Amino acid sequence: MESDPGGDDGRRRAALSASLLTTVGALVVAMEDRARRIGRPVRLMEVCGTHTTVAFRSGIRDLLPAGVSLVAGPGCPVCVTPAGFVDAAIEMSRRPRVVIATFGDLVRVPGSESSLEQERAAGAQVKVVYAPADALAYARSDASRTVVFLAVGFETTAPGVALTLKAAKEERVSNYLVLCAHRTMPRAMEALVADHDVQIDGFICPGHVSVVTGASAFSFLAEKHGIPCVVAGFDELDILRGVVMLLSQLADGRSEVEIEYDRAVSSRGNKAAQDIMSEVFEECDAEWRGLGVIPGSGLAIRAPYSDHDASGALRVTVLPGRPSPGCRCGDVLRGSIAPPDCGLFDRGCTLSRPLGPCMVSSEGACAAYARYWRRSRS
Amino acid sequence: MCLAVPAEVTTLAGAKATVSVEGALREVDVSLVEEVAVGDYVLVHAGFALHRWGYAEVLEWRAIQEEMMAGEEPR
Amino acid sequence: MTIERVLLAHGGGGRLTKELIAQVLLPCLGNPALDPLDDAAVLDLEAGGWAFTTDSYVVSPLFFPGGDIGKLAVCGTVNDLAVKGARPLWMSLGLVLEEGLPLTDLRRVAESIGTWAQSVGVAVVTGDTKVVERGRCDGLYLNTAGIGKVVTPLPLGPASIRPGDSVIVSGYLGDHGMAVMGRRSGISFSPEISSDCAPLWGLVSAILATACAVHAMRDLTRGGLAGAVCDLAESSGLGMRIWEEKLPVRGAVRGACGLLGFDPLAIANEGTMVVFCPGAEASDVLSAMRHHPLGRSAEIVGEVSEEPGGMVLLVSSIGGERIVDMPTGEDLPRIC
Numbered sequence: 001m002e003s004d005p006g007g008d009d010g011r012r013r014a015a016l017s018a019s020l021l022t023t024v025g026a027l028v029v030a031m032e033d034r035a036r037r038i039g040r041p042v043r044l045m046e047v048c049g050t051h052t053t054v055a056f057r058s059g060i061r062d063l064l065p066a067g068v069s070l071v072a073g074p075g076c077p078v079c080v081t082p083a084g085f086v087d088a089a090i091e092m093s094r095r096p097r098v099v100i101a102t103f104g105d106l107v108r109v110p111g112s113e114s115s116l117e118q119e120r121a122a123g124a125q126v127k128v129v130y131a132p133a134d135a136l137a138y139a140r141s142d143a144s145r146t147v148v149f150l151a152v153g154f155e156t157t158a159p160g161v162a163l164t165l166k167a168a169k170e171e172r173v174s175n176y177l178v179l180c181a182h183r184t185m186p187r188a189m190e191a192l193v194a195d196h197d198v199q200i201d202g203f204i205c206p207g208h209v210s211v212v213t214g215a216s217a218f219s220f221l222a223e224k225h226g227i228p229c230v231v232a233g234f235d236e237l238d239i240l241r242g243v244v245m246l247l248s249q250l251a252d253g254r255s256e257v258e259i260e261y262d263r264a265v266s267s268r269g270n271k272a273a274q275d276i277m278s279e280v281f282e283e284c285d286a287e288w289r290g291l292g293v294i295p296g297s298g299l300a301i302r303a304p305y306s307d308h309d310a311s312g313a314l315r316v317t318v319l320p321g322r323p324s325p326g327c328r329c330g331d332v333l334r335g336s337i338a339p340p341d342c343g344l345f346d347r348g349c350t351l352s353r354p355l356g357p358c359m360v361s362s363e364g365a366c367a368a369y370a371r372y373w374r375r376s377r378s
Numbered sequence: 379m380c381l382a383v384p385a386e387v388t389t390l391a392g393a394k395a396t397v398s399v400e401g402a403l404r405e406v407d408v409s410l411v412e413e414v415a416v417g418d419y420v421l422v423h424a425g426f427a428l429h430r431w432g433y434a435e436v437l438e439w440r441a442i443q444e445e446m447m448a449g450e451e452p453r
Numbered sequence: 454m455t456i457e458r459v460l461l462a463h464g465g466g467g468r469l470t471k472e473l474i475a476q477v478l479l480p481c482l483g484n485p486a487l488d489p490l491d492d493a494a495v496l497d498l499e500a501g502g503w504a505f506t507t508d509s510y511v512v513s514p515l516f517f518p519g520g521d522i523g524k525l526a527v528c529g530t531v532n533d534l535a536v537k538g539a540r541p542l543w544m545s546l547g548l549v550l551e552e553g554l555p556l557t558d559l560r561r562v563a564e565s566i567g568t569w570a571q572s573v574g575v576a577v578v579t580g581d582t583k584v585v586e587r588g589r590c591d592g593l594y595l596n597t598a599g600i601g602k603v604v605t606p607l608p609l610g611p612a613s614i615r616p617g618d619s620v621i622v623s624g625y626l627g628d629h630g631m632a633v634m635g636r637r638s639g640i641s642f643s644p645e646i647s648s649d650c651a652p653l654w655g656l657v658s659a660i661l662a663t664a665c666a667v668h669a670m671r672d673l674t675r676g677g678l679a680g681a682v683c684d685l686a687e688s689s690g691l692g693m694r695i696w697e698e699k700l701p702v703r704g705a706v707r708g709a710c711g712l713l714g715f716d717p718l719a720i721a722n723e724g725t726m727v728v729f730c731p732g733a734e735a736s737d738v739l740s741a742m743r744h745h746p747l748g749r750s751a752e753i754v755g756e757v758s759e760e761p762g763g764m765v766l767l768v769s770s771i772g773g774e775r776i777v778d779m780p781t782g783e784d785l786p787r788i789c
Contacts, residue, residue, distance in 0.1 A: 130425060131426070132425065153424070156382065156423055157423065160424050208421075211382075211428045211429050263431075263442075264421055272409070
């Protein structure tokens with residue numbers, strides 16, 4: 001059904017906009033009230049890249065009361081994937097009859113020396129897919145090719161990849177391999193809390209990761225570390241409401257995990273998704289770009305599925321790799337600097353010529369700042 | 379960080395469903411959500427469903443949204 | 454034995470080339486200027502301004518809902534001339550054919566070119582045909598050049614854009630891009646999304662007939678609205694604000710963008726334009742556009758200002774502003 005911008009639908013949307021502004025106004029007043037009661041500057045970390053993007057796009061950052069700042073965290077799977085992962089994918093792409101199947105997000109990410117985009121121009125077979133299921137279907141359709149699917153993403157994405165590994169094993173699709181770089185959020189957030197360079201007074205927890213893990217996955221942050229947590233959705237109103245809830249906790253001296261995104265998130269999450277993840281993957285230590293190795297923060301393919309593990313099958317080790325000289329993506333991901341503080345921001349490293357993953361990824365903090373942050377505001 | 383959209387289930391065949399986002403159709407895997415029926419909505423990420431809403435829940439959620447738009451008090 | 458596919462010899466300039474032209478191309482494109490098949494067409498140009506444009510067409514698949522590469526070639530050429538206020542008159546047609554291309558496909562494309570050229574009153578007056586080995590071009594590539602007579606004294610172009618101008622789009626954004634590429638990511642549409650590919654000379658004439666002071670027009674192609682306005686903002690040095698709520702986007706296009714992580718502003722069109730005119734005259738221009746079949750869904754979507762110079766901002770429903778960037782050049786589905 002098409003919208004008729006000039007007619008009824010347009011009038012309805014204009015009316016909604018007017019009401020929306022009233023609601024936003026009420027939320028801004030609520031934020032200011034709580035900020036006053038808190039009485040000191042607070043830093044809230046929005047872990048998830050989509051939250052960073054929406055917060056900018058809707059102008060929410062400009063609506064925050066004085067003393068309340070939002071800092072972007074490491075919730076961008078592409079950004080935290082080490083350059084070495086791209087290097088390993090590139091090495092595999094140079095083997096005969098190998099097709100690299102990847103989400104679009106990784107195509108322009110620089111490895112130590114090259115990117116998949118550049119390798120494709122030089123003759124590598126790189127196939128962009130929307131779904132891991134599409135990569136598996138491709139492998140089924142052409143037995144002469146070895147399809148290596150680059151599995152990046154957090155707990156939101158891992159269950160879908162697990163489904164393809166299970167199906168590949170059951171159906172013996174021997175030419176479907178996965179190079180696994182999945183990361184999990186809770187341990188990484190714990191590492192940030194323990195990092196004394198970074199002051200975090202509250203977390204806006206990732207919304208879609210929580211659909212899978214359940215909000216209870218973050219309880220330990222509130223209970224053991226005393227950090228207020230709110231799982232927020234992705235509309236502008238969701239984030240505003242999430243901030244109000246965090247500030248309320250701080251003002252009241254509480255630290256809990258609350259769910260703002262209750263239309264999709266429960267305390268326990270999606271059990272079927274959790275089950276298939278633990279059937280196919282096991283916890284491992286993982287390197288996060290800029291955060292170093294965080295114990296128990298990665299997923300590795302379990303032994304029964306090792307026939308489909310690309311790094312074993314093709315005998316390629318994923319090393320950390322080398323970031324571009326001067327690249328401070330790591331510091332941005334930890335929240336210890338904001339993108340404009342990086343010497344390369346908007347100088348050597350721009351949206352059209354990114355040097356680091358935070359600028360390449362559409363939800364990287366640097367890309368968000370480059371798109372939305374105006375130089376006139378400082 | 380995880381792009382996921384609500385989509386309406388229009389056809390169902392075992393673990394696969396065709397979903398519609400305002401008329402854009404795509405096949406997705408629904409094996410990770412329970413008892414999906416045509417007319418339900420599912421949250422779709424990378425070609426699979428993470429969460430399911432029954433039609434009644436969707437209506438309720440829309441009513442809440444309208445209320446929010448009309449200036450409901452925040453918690 | 455009938456020949457059913459393009460052979461390398463068809464590009465050799467000899468008998469097979471002549472047969473191909475006579476049997477497949479001339480029946481669809483023939484006209485007094487082209488029929489002699491001379492090395493060049495001689496044209497009689499009266500005094501005044503003439504517009505000249507060139508484009509190449511490499512779309513794949515060759516046939517898609519709402520059009521084909523041939524229709525695209527005619528409309529693309531016509532539209533580049535039209536937005537400069539020039540009545541399209543003549544075009545050249547260069548074909549690069551892949552060995553093995555079914556002649557039925559070539560015939561379909563030729564018929565399409567003929568039909569669409571005739572519908573706008575454009576004659577294909579000169580052409581060329583080459584054949585490359587299998588695998589060297591995706592079925593068929595086309596190149597055109599077009600000539601049109603400038604019929605308006607208005608100096609249309611970015612230098613004429615002024616602060617206070619309104620930004621008007623003639624129709625729904627992103628239809629062509631989605632019609633062509635949706636399928637690649639396993640997306641289909643119900644109802645089917647057709648390419649908006651269309652020749653815009655009629656709509657442009659209607660706009661010029663209002664005698665309003667139109668400042669600039671741009672035919673949206675690759676990069677969609679974002680590509681066009683970013684380019685014009687940069688060339689003019691002025692700032693532009695686009696109101697997100699006013700943009701005409703079909704629900705299904707928006708839905709597909711939501712699934713794949715695309716921005717509807719950056720998806721291609723092929724029969725939609727953006728018009729800049731003084732704010733005071735915008736409603737007259739809009740009215741004239743809406744009276745034309747290709748402008749029924751036209752909308753005023755933004756305005757031009759002095760600041761922020763060279764940038765385009767998208768204003769959201771709650772008043773937040775974000776910078777619209779020049780699309781990178783490749784639409785990649787993403788998960789985050």
